[in-house]
Every structure is written in structure tokens, then in C-alpha cells.
Amino acid sequence: MIITMSGPPGAGDTTTARILAKKLNYFLLEIGEVGKHIAQEQGYNIAEFWEQIKKHPDKLRDFNETIDKKQTEIVKSERNVIVNSKLGAYKLNADLKIFINAPLQVRAERVAEREDIPLNEARERITKREKSEKEEWLKLYGIDMGNLSVYDLVINSGKLTAEDTADIILEYLQKIKAY
Numbered sequence: 001m002i003i004t005m006s007g008p009p010g011a012g013d014t015t016t017a018r019i020l021a022k023k024l025n026y027f028l029l030e031i032g033e034v035g036k037h038i039a040q041e042q043g044y045n046i047a048e049f050w051e052q053i054k055k056h057p058d059k060l061r062d063f064n065e066t067i068d069k070k071q072t073e074i075v076k077s078e079r080n081v082i083v084n085s086k087l088g089a090y091k092l093n094a095d096l097k098i099f100i101n102a103p104l105q106v107r108a109e110r111v112a113e114r115e116d117i118p119l120n121e122a123r124e125r126i127t128k129r130e131k132s133e134k135e136e137w138l139k140l141y142g143i144d145m146g147n148l149s150v151y152d153l154v155i156n157s158g159k160l161t162a163e164d165t166a167d168i169i170l171e172y173l174q175k176i177k178a179y
Contacts, residue, residue, distance in 0.1 A: 001026075001079075001080050001081075001096070002075055002080075002081055002092060002095050002096075003020075003026070003081070003095065003096045003097075004083045004084075004085060004088035004098065005020075005084050005085075005099075006084070006086050006088060006089055006100070007099060007100035008101060008107060008130055009126045010106070010108065010111040010122075010126060011100045011101050011107055011157055012100055012102065012110070012157045012162045012165055013098075013100040014030065014084050015162035016100060016162045016166050016169070017082050019162055019163060020082055020166045020169055020170070023166060024080065025080075026080040026081055026082050027074075027078040027082070028084065029075070029083045029085070031067060031083065031086070031087075031088070032084070034067060034071075035067060038063065038066060054132075064140060064141075068091055071083060071092065072091075072092070086133065086137075087141070090143050096152050096176075097150060097152050098153045098154075098155070099151040100157050100165060101154065101155070101156055101157065101158075102156060102157045103158050104123065104126065106157075108122040108123040108126055111126060134146070155168055155169075
């Protein structure tokens with residue numbers, strides 16, 4: 001089974017994907033980690049890398065194509081996989097597509113705590129990143145990130161722990177008899 005999981009920064013999709021992969025004994029593909037690895041191979045941290053490639057649309061397109069190829073290759077080689085990816089639901093033929101969200105305030109609090117930064121800075125980073133990604137993906141792929149109709153399951157994690165969110169997904173899988 002192929003499961004994609006996505007969400008904005010601080011929503012808990014990455015943590016939930018890790019928990020769920022462990023509970024299901026599935027391979028976990030974290031596209032964010034793949035991106036960091038590509039950046040390191042070119043001598044950058046991910047923030048520096050994004051600043052460099054955003055200045056050059058061809059490099060941004062090449063980076064995204066590289067990610068897409070790696071994602072597709074790994075998914076083809078694994079029988080049971082969870083792909084934690086912003087574009088996975090749009091790019092992969094997955095059996096279950098999940099979107100996890102939370103109110104901006106909650107997400108900013110989570111990011112501020114995780115990255116040990118002030119709350120206002122976390123909120124600004126999230127807002128800037130979301131705007132940038134939305135514009136880039138619409139331009140590069142024609143994907144409207146605000147359109148959640150591609151997802152099978154949308155969860156508001158604002159009042160939930162990642163463990164709670166994983167349990168909701170497990171319950172959903174049992175109801176649809178997917179495992």
C-alpha cells in the first residue's frame with residue numbers, strides 16, 4: 001500500500017508519518033530529508049540551497065524533477081510505503097492520500113518550540129514559506145495547493161498529538177479494510 005501524507009509546517013505530518021510507519025512497519029520516505037541530502041551534496045544547508053535555486057527557475061525545476069524521480073523510484077521498489085511529501089498526493093498514484101492541518105497559531109507555536117525561535121518569527125517563516133510554495137507549485141506544476149479534493153482523509157491536528165493523529169489514520173485504514 002502506498003500512503004502519502006502532507007501538511008503545512010507545524011501541522012504534525014512528519015511526526016505522524018514516522019509514528020504510523022513504525023506502527024504499520026512500512027518504509028518511510030521523507031521528501032524533506034531527500035531535499036536536505038541533495039543540498040548537502042552541493043555544499044549547502046537546505047535554507048541556503050533554497051535561496052540559491054529560487055533565484056534560478058531552471059535549477060528549481062531541475063531540483064523538483066530530481067525529487068520526483070527519486071520519489072517515484074523508491075515507491076516502485078517498496079511494497080508498503082508512507083511518503084511524507086508536499087506534492088506526493090498530486091504526483092503519486094497512492095492508495096491513500098492524507099492531509100494534516102492545524103490553525104496557524106498552533107503550527108507557529110509548534111515550530112517556535114521545535115526550532116527554539118520566537119513565536120512571531122515562526123509565524124512569519126510559515127506564512128512566507130507557504131506563500132512561496134503555493135506560487136512555485138502553481139507556476140511549475142499548475143497545482144493549486146489550496147485544493148484539498150485530491151486527499152482521501154483531511155485531519156485537523158490542532159487539538160491532537162501526533163500519536164492521536166496516527167490512531168485516527170489507523171482507525172480509518174481499518175474501516176476501509178486497507179490493512
